[in-house]
Amino acid sequence: MDTNETLRAHISALVDGELPQADAELALAALHETDGKVAWDRYHLIRDTLRATPAPALSPGFAEQLAARLAAEPGALAPDAGDSADSHNGSANGTTESTGQAAILANPGTS
Amino acid sequence: MTTERESDQLLVERVQAGDQKAFDLLVSKYQRRLMRLVSRLVHDPAEAEDVVQETFIKAYRALRHFRGDSAFYTWLYRIGINTAKNYLVTQGRRAPTSTETDAEGAEGFDDADSLRDINTPESMLASKQIAHTVNAAMEALPLELRTAIVLREIEGLSYEEISEVMACPIGTVRSRIFRAREVIADKLRPLLEFPVDKRR
Numbered sequence: 001m002d003t004n005e006t007l008r009a010h011i012s013a014l015v016d017g018e019l020p021q022a023d024a025e026l027a028l029a030a031l032h033e034t035d036g037k038v039a040w041d042r043y044h045l046i047r048d049t050l051r052a053t054p055a056p057a058l059s060p061g062f063a064e065q066l067a068a069r070l071a072a073e074p075g076a077l078a079p080d081a082g083d084s085a086d087s088h089n090g091s092a093n094g095t096t097e098s099t100g101q102a103a104i105l106a107n108p109g110t111s
Numbered sequence: 112m113t114t115e116r117e118s119d120q121l122l123v124e125r126v127q128a129g130d131q132k133a134f135d136l137l138v139s140k141y142q143r144r145l146m147r148l149v150s151r152l153v154h155d156p157a158e159a160e161d162v163v164q165e166t167f168i169k170a171y172r173a174l175r176h177f178r179g180d181s182a183f184y185t186w187l188y189r190i191g192i193n194t195a196k197n198y199l200v201t202q203g204r205r206a207p208t209s210t211e212t213d214a215e216g217a218e219g220f221d222d223a224d225s226l227r228d229i230n231t232p233e234s235m236l237a238s239k240q241i242a243h244t245v246n247a248a249m250e251a252l253p254l255e256l257r258t259a260i261v262l263r264e265i266e267g268l269s270y271e272e273i274s275e276v277m278a279c280p281i282g283t284v285r286s287r288i289f290r291a292r293e294v295i296a297d298k299l300r301p302l303l304e305f306p307v308d309k310r311r
Contacts, residue, residue: 012289016263018285046264049246050261053242070167
């Protein structure tokens with residue numbers, strides 16, 4: 001990463017309010033340069049554009065269809081439905097470290 | 112007063128106690144957000160809807176293992192993203208790789224020439240064309256970059272939350288979001304920088 005790229009990376013984090021304090025002065029100085037100002041403008045343009053783009057709506061029958069499928073899930077929440085998964089805790093590493101059904105469900109790509 | 116995370120956790124605990132109606136409330140709350148996220152990964156709306164439905168079923172089945180160490184929605188989003196990835200694999204599709212995206216230069220953008228033909232700077236900067244360019248660039252992003260920027264820009268997640276959803280370090284999140292922005296900004300450049308006097 002060259003210097004300009006590093007500064008733009010700082011600006012990107014600044015746009016998100018995620019820039020470490022130690023890098024703030026450099027990033028703010030970079031915003032006074034053309035490259036930094038252009039990056040700032042474009043990152044916000046991208047954000048505003050993405051947020052303005054509507055998402056497709058769910059079809060009218062979605063809720064009923066899902067409700068019917070959920071109703072057909074017998075004993076899914078019973079204390080022991082036949083697997084020994086016990087370590088899925090929603091943590092960042094839980095998906096890959098868990099064993100059993102929960103890990104398979106949370107990370108179907110590995111199933 | 113309870114936070115959103117705490118109120119979700121209350122509903123989760125109700126579901127874990129056997130109250131399926133409480134899960135319906137979570138579905139009602141998150142179905143549109145999940146659709147918004149998944150439709151950025153699986154473009155066909157009907158297919159995206161199938162993935163959303165599958166995500167909720169998987170979440171329901173796995174919910175008894177959820178202990179609330181992270182927010183319910185970050186856990187749900189992770190299941191949604193993995194379900195979408197798995198769906199794309201089973202459909203024989205794949206997201207563009209970093210190499211492919213990186214290989215495209217700014218001049219490789221197919222729409223660049225046609226955009227240059229537009230007569231006025233005002234129309235060249237029209238929001239429709241910018242939206243088209245941004246969304247086309249988004250679709251061409253590698254899945255990891257696309258997922259990261261969608262979670263940040265559209266879902267408004269913090270870097271820490273994204274790192275939980277994507278199971279990667281915060282530094283990787285920061286880098287993925289930056290790289291995604293750089294690729295998209297590069298695609299915007301012909302629209303925003305091409306000098307008026309060189310367009311004819």
